[in-house]
Amino acid sequence: MSRFPEALAIAALLACAGGAAAETLGLGRPALPEEIAAWDIDIRPDGMGLPEGSGDVATGEELFTEKCAVCHGDFGEGAGRWPVLAGGVDTLKAEHPVKTVGSYWPYLSTVYDYVHRAMPFGEAQSLSPDETYALVAYILYLNDIVDDEFTLSKENFLEVEMPNAAGFFPDDRAEEAFAGPREICMTDCKTDVRITARAAVLDVTPEDGSAPVGVSLEGDGAPPAPAAEPVEKTEAEPVVVAAAEPSPAAFDAALAAEGETLFRKCKACHKVEAGAKHGTGPVLHGVVGAPIGQAEGYKYSKAFAELAQSGATWDEAALHAFLEKPKDFAKGTKMSFAGLKTAEERAAVIEYLRSVSQ
Ligand code: HEC
Ligand code: HEC
Numbered sequence: 001m002s003r004f005p006e007a008l009a010i011a012a013l014l015a016c017a018g019g020a021a022a023e024t025l026g027l028g029r030p031a032l033p034e035e036i037a038a039w040d041i042d043i044r045p046d047g048m049g050l051p052e053g054s055g056d057v058a059t060g061e062e063l064f065t066e067k068c069a070v071c072h073g074d075f076g077e078g079a080g081r082w083p084v085l086a087g088g089v090d091t092l093k094a095e096h097p098v099k100t101v102g103s104y105w106p107y108l109s110t111v112y113d114y115v116h117r118a119m120p121f122g123e124a125q126s127l128s129p130d131e132t133y134a135l136v137a138y139i140l141y142l143n144d145i146v147d148d149e150f151t152l153s154k155e156n157f158l159e160v161e162m163p164n165a166a167g168f169f170p171d172d173r174a175e176e177a178f179a180g181p182r183e184i185c186m187t188d189c190k191t192d193v194r195i196t197a198r199a200a201v202l203d204v205t206p207e208d209g210s211a212p213v214g215v216s217l218e219g220d221g222a223p224p225a226p227a228a229e230p231v232e233k234t235e236a237e238p239v240v241v242a243a244a245e246p247s248p249a250a251f252d253a254a255l256a257a258e259g260e261t262l263f264r265k266c267k268a269c270h271k272v273e274a275g276a277k278h279g280t281g282p283v284l285h286g287v288v289g290a291p292i293g294q295a296e297g298y299k300y301s302k303a304f305a306e307l308a309q310s311g312a313t314w315d316e317a318a319l320h321a322f323l324e325k326p327k328d329f330a331k332g333t334k335m336s337f338a339g340l341k342t343a344e345e346r347a348a349v350i351e352y353l354r355s356v357s358q
Contacts (some may be wrong), residue, residue, distance in 0.1 A: 041125075043113040047158050050112065054153030057141045063131055064138050067120045074336065076100070078270045081136040086142035087268050089163065094293040098264060102143025106168040108160050111136050124225025251355045259352025262345055265337070272356045281335060287314055288350060303332035320346050 076086030088098025269281035282295035293308030
């Protein structure tokens with residue numbers, strides 16, 4: 001093996017150490033301003049680095065459909081496993097936070113920088129400043145941060161308020177943490193244990209309302225209270241009651257959990273909680289087994305109104321057919337969703353819908 005690569009590495013190190021060394025070695029030359037400019041593409045939160053230019057939501061939508069929707073979905077809802085770019089507001093404290101530009105990103109400058117620097121995936125840095133402004137405007141629109149008439153430009157860039165801007169702050173623990181000694185509880189810190197939340201999907205919360213299993217779901221980090229007696233009780237009575245004696249309410253928790261993840265694709269348009277407000281699509285609480293097109297107070301398409309008249313119901317077969325290819329199942333439906341390709345995905349989502357309707 002030649003020793004040359006090693007020699008080169010050392011020379012490079014010396015070159016980094018100082019221009020003087022580089023000159024002595026006769027290697028390289030100082031970078032030209034143009035060369036530095038070509039690399040210097042970062043955009044800072046204070047707007048530093050933004051190029052001249054502007055772009056509106058409508059132009060952004062066209063560009064997005066053409067260059068981004070294959071991966072990120074028409075509405076930024078994310079196709080398959082590609083990242084979601086919109087929605088997720090109020091999920092940051094949830095078990096599965098949906099982190100998007102709207103729900104999570106504190107600085108608009110990061111969106112501009114990221115899109116210009118790295119997207120479209122595989123064709124990075126192919127977008128002009130105007131195109132990037134337009135795409136960023138459209139992503140803001142998808143996140144309900146601006147309206148459809150909005151034009152983003154270098155001039156108004158800093159006026160856009162990101163919803164989670166206040167969610168980030170400088171880490172001042174080094175100065176602040178030791179404000180004074182605190183009493184830290186180490187034993188028997190909680191005397192009464194109450195159930196404050198129920199793990200509905202996994203169905204692990206005992207139903208009989210008797211003594212809890214020694215786990216506080218309050219999440220304050222306190223150790224669970226001693227619970228010798230209830231633990232014995234759970235041994236006698238298996239927690240997975242549903243599997244032991246199947247009832248109409250039984251469902252497959254693992255499959256439902258998979259469905260919950262997949263349901264992210266639906267969340268932009270559907271809520272599942274009983275009594276929630278309809279979105280672009282109707283609330284899906286209790287939809288499995290229910291008559292088609294009967295959610296109260298929702299205005300369905302003509303196609304769905306006709307299905308509703310026929311008295312058809314959402315049995316497994318109908319749901320599978322609809323979720324595979326919505327437009328084939330109900331020609332003229334206003335559900336703009338390409339469909340879930342595999343039967344397993346569909347089964348998981350259906351199981352999830354069943355589980356949240358208990
Ligand atoms: C071929 C698929 C593909 C295409 C096309 C594509 N992206 Fe992406 N996008 C990705 C992937 C993959 C990531 C995540 C990259 C990573 O995390 O390293 C991503 C990440 C992003 C993110 C950051 C998401 C986050 O929350 O971390 C934004 C914003 C984004 N893309 C915008 C766009 C825009 C705008 C376009 C069109 C100009 C586009 N993308 C085209 C695949 C794609
Ligand atoms: C872009 C928005 C959108 C997305 C994404 C979407 N839907 Fe829909 N969905 C709708 C609309 C709109 C309707 C009403 C259809 C009509 O009236 O033609 C609907 C109707 C339905 C219905 C029938 C409800 C009823 O009351 O009869 C079901 C079931 C359903 N969607 C499930 C899903 C599932 C599951 C997903 C995700 C895999 C999903 N949808 C994704 C918009 C959407």
